[in-house]
Amino acid sequence: MIKVGIMGGTFDPIHYGHLLAAERARESCGLDEIWFIPSFQPPLKENDPNADVNARLEMVYRAIDFQPHFRAMDIELERGGTSYSIDTVQALQELYPGRAFSYIIGSDRVNDLPQWHRIQELAEIVSFIGVERPGESIDVSLLPSYIVDRLTVVGMPLVDISSTEIRQRQADKRSIRFMVPEKVYSFIRRNSLYEKPE
Numbered sequence: 001m002i003k004v005g006i007m008g009g010t011f012d013p014i015h016y017g018h019l020l021a022a023e024r025a026r027e028s029c030g031l032d033e034i035w036f037i038p039s040f041q042p043p044l045k046e047n048d049p050n051a052d053v054n055a056r057l058e059m060v061y062r063a064i065d066f067q068p069h070f071r072a073m074d075i076e077l078e079r080g081g082t083s084y085s086i087d088t089v090q091a092l093q094e095l096y097p098g099r100a101f102s103y104i105i106g107s108d109r110v111n112d113l114p115q116w117h118r119i120q121e122l123a124e125i126v127s128f129i130g131v132e133r134p135g136e137s138i139d140v141s142l143l144p145s146y147i148v149d150r151l152t153v154v155g156m157p158l159v160d161i162s163s164t165e166i167r168q169r170q171a172d173k174r175s176i177r178f179m180v181p182e183k184v185y186s187f188i189r190r191n192s193l194y195e196k197p198e
Contacts, residue, residue: 001098001099001100002032002033002098002099002100003029003030003031003032003033003099003100003102004031004032004033004034004035004096004099004100004101004102005022005025005026005029005031005033005034005035005101005102005103005104005129006034006035006037006088006089006092006101006102006103006104006126007021007022007034007035007036007037007104008037008038008039008042008076008083008085008088008103009038009039009042010038010039010042010049010056010163011036011038011056011059011060011163012049012050012051012056012163012167013051013056013059013163013166013167013180013184013188013193013194014036014056014059014060014063014163014180014181014184015161015162015163015166015179015180015184016159016161016179016180016181017159017161017162018036018063019063019064019067019070019181020156020157020159021104021106021131021156022034022036022070022104024131024154024155024156025102025104025129025131025154026069028129028152028154028155029102029129029152029154031069031102032069033069033070033071034069034070034071034104035071035072035073036060036063036064036070036071036072036073037072037073037075037076037088038053038056038057038060038072038074038076038077039076039077039083040053040076040077040079040080040081040082040083041081041082041083042082042083043082043083043084043116043117050167050193050194051193051194053077055187055191055193056077057072057074057077058187059180059184059187059188060072062181062183062184062187063180063181063183063184065183073092075088075091075092076088079091084116084117084118085103085116085117085122085126086116086117086118086121086122089101089122089125089126090125093125100127101125101126101127102126102127102128102129102152103126103127103128103129104129104131105128105129105130105131106130106131106133106136107130107131107132107133107136107137107138108136110128110130110138110143110151111138111139111142111143113128113143113147114143114144114147119147120146123146123147123150126150127150127151127152128147128150128151128152129151129152129153129154130151130152130153130154131154131155131156132153132154132155132156133156133157133158133159134155134156134157134158135158138151138153140153161179165179166179166180166194167194170188170193170194170195171194171195171196173195176188
């Protein structure tokens with residue numbers, strides 16, 4: 001059975017924090033591959049992504065270039081609409097049998113798991129890997145047992161980078177270099193992503 005970690009999100013833009021979380025989860029949980037799946041419209045976020053679907057997918061491709069264990073998947077972008085994890089996993093199981101899937105999520109999102117669409121059904125077919133940053137511990141006592149039983153917590157060094165901060169810095173004409181991979185940085189600059197209109 002091939003063990004696959006799913007990294008979902010808007011990736012608006014993808015940054016080093018995403019890549020480090022993916023690698024820590026892969027290493028700690030013995031995953032064979034990490035599949036990065038940009039969402040079309042995440043259900044628990046109110047605002048639409050800033051960059052369009054093609055730009056966000058292209059940034060993921062550029063960020064994981066030459067990483068043998070990382071792969072980009074456009075399944076949610078192709079489907080469109082609200083990106084529910086249960087729909088994605090069921091489609092992946094059909095397309096790619098013989099794989100065991102785990103969702104990799106940041107410690108700030110673990111507490112949201114009970115709000116996920118059809119979460120009990122999802123918990124029956126995937127496991128969850130909570131990536132815990134220093135100062136952001138996961139309190140499993142707040143979670144129902146059907147999630148706790150399927151949750152593995154892994155540690156991660158403090159990397160204080162967020163997509164929100166990157167977009168704001170770009171809008172303010174401040175440097176985002178070394179917050180994102182060089183190929184992503186070049187793509188953002190060349191396409192004037194996240195800049196305020198003059």
